[in-house]
Amino acid sequence: MQNQKINPTNTQFKPETSKKRVFSGIQPSGDVHLGNYLGAIKGWVGHQTEKENFFCIVDLHALTVPQDPIQLRSQTRSLAAILIAAGIETEKCTLFIQSHVAAHAEACWILNCSTPLGWLERMTQYKDKASNQISVSMGLLDYPVLMAGDILLYDAQEVHVGDDQKQHVELARDIAQRFNHIFGETFTLPKAIIPKTGARVMALNDPLVKMSKSETQLSGHAVGLLDHPDEIKKSITRAVTDSGNEIRFSKEPEKAGVNNLLGIYKVITGKSESDVETDFEDAKGYGELKLRVAEVVIDEIIPIQRRYKRLMGDVGELDNLLAKGAKQAQAISESKLDEIKTKIGLILSKNK
Ligand code: AMP
Ligand code: TRP
Numbered sequence: 520m521q522n523q524k525i526n527p528t529n530t531q532f533k534p535e536t537s538k539k540r541v542f543s544g545i546q547p548s549g550d551v552h553l554g555n556y557l558g559a560i561k562g563w564v565g566h567q568t569e570k571e572n573f574f575c576i577v578d579l580h581a582l583t584v585p586q587d588p589i590q591l592r593s594q595t596r597s598l599a600a601i602l603i604a605a606g607i608e609t610e611k612c613t614l615f616i617q618s619h620v621a622a623h624a625e626a627c628w629i630l631n632c633s634t635p636l637g638w639l640e641r642m643t644q645y646k647d648k649a650s651n652q653i654s655v656s657m658g659l660l661d662y663p664v665l666m667a668g669d670i671l672l673y674d675a676q677e678v679h680v681g682d683d684q685k686q687h688v689e690l691a692r693d694i695a696q697r698f699n700h701i702f703g704e705t706f707t708l709p710k711a712i713i714p715k716t717g718a719r720v721m722a723l724n725d726p727l728v729k730m731s732k733s734e735t736q737l738s739g740h741a742v743g744l745l746d747h748p749d750e751i752k753k754s755i756t757r758a759v760t761d762s763g764n765e766i767r768f769s770k771e772p773e774k775a776g777v778n779n780l781l782g783i784y785k786v787i788t789g790k791s792e793s794d795v796e797t798d799f800e801d802a803k804g805y806g807e808l809k810l811r812v813a814e815v816v817i818d819e820i821i822p823i824q825r826r827y828k829r830l831m832g833d834v835g836e837l838d839n840l841l842a843k844g845a846k847q848a849q850a851i852s853e854s855k856l857d858e859i860k861t862k863i864g865l866i867l868s869k870n871k
Contacts, residue, residue, distance in 0.1 A: 538571040542675035542709070544617070544666065545574075545602075547595040548581040549732030553742040553816065554720035556605065557786045558681040562714045564606035566679075572612035573673050573848065574602060579617050579624065579665060583658040584648065596834060599841055601744060604826035615844035617669065622852035626668030627661065629859055633701060634664055634694050643686060667691035672852040674707040682719060683729070685711045702862040720783060723758040726775035745824060748817045755780070755813040756806075766799040766808050768792050777805065780812045787815045 543563055545555065563574060578595050595616060607614055617623050639645065639660050649655045658665075670678055670691045678688045688711035695706035720730045724739040731741070742751050760776040769778050785795045802808055830837055857867055 539677055540673060540675050541570045541677045541679055542573045542670045542673050543679045544577040544669055546577050546581045547598045551601050551744045552730055554730035556744055557720050560605050562679055567608060567611045574607055574612060574614045575617050575669060577617045580662060583656060583662050596837060600827050600830040600837055603830055604823045609840045613844050613847045615848045616841055619845035620848045620852055622672055622856045623668055625856055626672050627665040630664050630668055630694055633698055638690060639663060663687045663690045667694045670709045671695050671706045672855045675709050676707055677712045678709050679712045682713045685713060705862055721779040723754055726759055726779045742816060744820060751817055752813045756809045758809060760805045764804050766802055767796055780808055784812050784815055787819050
């Protein structure tokens with residue numbers, strides 16, 4: 520995994536038929552944090568062998584809010600390197616950049632034309648994001664249709680996302696159903712798969728809100744995946760807890776901080792809730808809880824950071840891996856797009 524080399528003669532992609540097909544996407548905006556890693560990336564790495572996976576860096580989605588071009592470019596490569604460093608194996612799955620596969624933007628346009636505007640105006644993420652913008656772009660409203668295109672082009676059966684994205688996957692299902700109804704059976708209906716633990720990693724400085732990319736610059740909010748170990752330790756030892764001393768899982772709002780720290784420990788160690796509580800039975804207060812959580816987080820992240828540095832040291836090789844992924848994705852999505860175009864009455868070009 521650490522020394523993946525691209526074999527230029529081996530670009531023929533052979534789709535698996537017996538495995539469930541999964542499409543997952545992540546935006547190259549902001550710094551990747553522990554919430555993204557535990558809520559999404561770690562799960563993706565875990566099911567690489569048992570499923571047929573398409574992992575997409577959704578740069579077109581990132582454009583729905585203002586981006587600095589230089590930063591967007593560097594964050595896109597950086598995210599690709601993080602995914603590979605975290606364990607995504609490009610020999611086992613298809614890892615690619617959304618804008619490298621033109622079928623995604625084309626599918627979005629076609630699906631736009633059969634999606635009622637009211638469906639998009641009801642999306643909670645749109646309403647939240649739109650209320651924070653001075654000027655709202657068409658792209659922000661259209662975001663879920665582009666996402667539906669991503670998923671439907673590959674006939675993905677499963678979409679592995681954090682619970683904030685469930686509504687968008689359900690909309691993709693509705694869009695597929697409506698299209699199938701109008702034009703005949705075309706799309707597989709996708710299902711959102713939400714990881715049980717780790718689905719929501721909360722902010723360290725406010726355990727009642729989700730850890731998020733837009734807040735990662737604020738010290739104490741998040742653990743960045745590329746943060747220095749000293750910084751990680753500092754953020755976790757400063758995490759907000761409560762005035763008690765009981766180290767147990769709890770749904771009570773006042774114990775949200777302790778619950779979050781235990782949840783992080785649980786996902787990383789893979790232990791059950793009762794085993795986690797047993798681990799902390801003789802801990803001396805929240806101070807020790809925090810230090811031990813910091814320790815498992817740092818142990819998990821350090822090898823990822825090492826592999827990340829190596830990958831970023833050879834950007835040419837990284838771009839080759841992404842080009843191979845795009846070729847594989849093109850092979851599948853272009854033939855699906857032709858099927859869609861034929862269904863709706865477009866003439867396929869002879870220039871192929
Ligand atoms: P985003 O940062 O919104 O591009 O999200 C990328 C992936 O990480 C999505 O699957 C999200 O649902 C997931 N994710 C984002 N923030 C968190 C969080 N705090 N806890 C768990 N998962 C998250
Ligand atoms: N909207 C998703 C997020 O912010 C990213 C995404 C875009 C996605 N296209 C997708 C996720 C397709 C799953 C499938 O997390």
